[in-house]
Amino acid sequence: MAESNNSFREALKTRTLVADGAVSTMIQAASPSLEDFQGHEGCNESFNATRPDIIADIHRAYLDAGVDAIETNTFGANVGNLGKYGIVEGTYEFARAGPEIARKAVSEYAALKWVLGSLGAGTKLPTFGHTTIRELTESYRFAASESIDGRVDALLIETTQDLLQAKYFNAL
Secondary structure: OHHHHHHHHHHHHHOOOOEOOOHHHHHHHOOOOOOOOOOOOOOHHHHHHHOHHHHHHHHHHHHHHOOOEEEOOOOOOOHHHHHOOOOHHHHHHHHHHHHHHHHHHHHOOOOOOEEEEEEEOOOOOHHHOOOOHHHHHHHHHHHHHHHHHOOOOEEEEEOOOOHHHHHHHHOO
16 A cells, blocks of 8 residues: 555656546436445435446546546545435445445556545535534544545545635645
């Protein structure tokens, strides 16, 4: 793992790396059922538990296309996001399974590829009082630690739409 992290940093110094994208679009293209979502339509992170085969196939499709790195399916695997579905208890399972699925997919390729732990900002905006700074920080730390424990090479903080979110992501 340390070797992979170091090689990722070295590669960033010398060239442009290409990562995947549009995982949600690819999930929708697989024509998922409500059962695949565990009854929580739109909760793509649930696929880490119910349909890891679809997530692994998405990773392989991007790897076959030649990307250098793939993102884990953990964009919304945080307390704030899963809370809106009433499944906060799934946070650990989804956050841990995402890196495991991605790491397994990467291991199938001879060329060196990397896994990026996707951390989405969630839907609770501190500027508008949707959450407290403490809740936000704890949620981000938990999601980040699960990605790190799942052996990601780097964390990718995505789609931050609130300056306070960005500030507290930076504190990680």
